[in-house]
Amino acid sequence: MTQKSTFRTPAARVKYLGAAHSGAHHAWMMRLSTFALLPLTCAFILIVLSLTGRDFQSARVFLGSPVVAIFMLLFVGVGAYHMTQGMQVIIEDYVHGERIKPLALMANILFGLLIGAALIYAVMRLSFT
Amino acid sequence: MAKPSPSPLEQRRPLSPHLQIYKWSPTMTASIAHRFTGAALYAGTLLLAFYLFAAAGDARSFHFASALFSSWLGQLVLLGYTFVLMLHVMGGLRHAIWDAGKGFEPKARDRLSLGSFAGAAVLTALLWIVSFVIR
Numbered sequence: 350m351t352q353k354s355t356f357r358t359p360a361a362r363v364k365y366l367g368a369a370h371s372g373a374h375h376a377w378m379m380r381l382s383t384f385a386l387l388p389l390t391c392a393f394i395l396i397v398l399s400l401t402g403r404d405f406q407s408a409r410v411f412l413g414s415p416v417v418a419i420f421m422l423l424f425v426g427v428g429a430y431h432m433t434q435g436m437q438v439i440i441e442d443y444v445h446g447e448r449i450k451p452l453a454l455m456a457n458i459l460f461g462l463l464i465g466a467a468l469i470y471a472v473m474r475l476s477f478t
Numbered sequence: 479m480a481k482p483s484p485s486p487l488e489q490r491r492p493l494s495p496h497l498q499i500y501k502w503s504p505t506m507t508a509s510i511a512h513r514f515t516g517a518a519l520y521a522g523t524l525l526l527a528f529y530l531f532a533a534a535g536d537a538r539s540f541h542f543a544s545a546l547f548s549s550w551l552g553q554l555v556l557l558g559y560t561f562v563l564m565l566h567v568m569g570g571l572r573h574a575i576w577d578a579g580k581g582f583e584p585k586a587r588d589r590l591s592l593g594s595f596a597g598a599a600v601l602t603a604l605l606w607i608v609s610f611v612i613r
Contacts, residue, residue, distance in 0.1 A: 405540040471530035
């Protein structure tokens with residue numbers, strides 16, 4: 350490599366993590382969760398279609414069955430992660446205020462954790478009660 | 479060299495052109511729609527949580543949620559949710575194709591972008607036809 354004038358140290362270049370200190374991790378995790386969500390969304394649609402016209406008892410039995418519950422857990426878990434990561438990019442793009450930006454980023458993560466935990470709790474409750 | 483302006487730094491910084499400057503293009507429309515649908519699905523998780531908690535509750539809460547989703551407004555919201563979800567899935571597929579380095583030619587990228595909308599509309603229609611047939 351030719352010698353270029355740069356402020357970046359050789360170690361920083363080798364680590365390849367850039368200004369965000371995390372390299373392409375975020376972008377990679379978005380791809381990974383996207384690929385996981387493609388089949389999981391198909392499963393979710395099939396589950397919702399199977400729910401049409403069911404009464405309370407039959408909907409409970411269906412949602413509580415192992416295969417349905419496992420796919421729902423994966424869908425809501427990976428989905429909550431994916432949407433939190435995605436919203437983070439939107440915040441980073443549009444919210445620039447010195448105080449409001451970290452607050453918005455934190456609120457996003459907390460909402461993701463809250464909705465993720467709530468959805469997982471509801472799915473497990475359908476299986477175990 | 480230009481004399482330093484007395485205005486604060488924020489006002490002297492050059493601004494990058496924003497949406498209203500550009501000629502509207504299919505790729506731009508698809509990109510905006512992908513972000514918009516992503517944000518809509520973010521809020522839409524509340525709907526899913528509402529339904530799951532109602533189902534995890536008792537018969538009364540389940541029937542309340544069922545009645546709400548069966549009303550014309552509920553059906554309209556679910557129809558919108560279906561299209562938004564399908565459009566976002568189409569966007570995910572489109573990005574997967576672009577990530578693979580394919581489909582960047584002028585015609586191909588426009589076709590992929592417009593195809594996302596067409597694909598989402600067709601899938602939404604299909605899913606709702608199926609749901610009407612089986613209900």
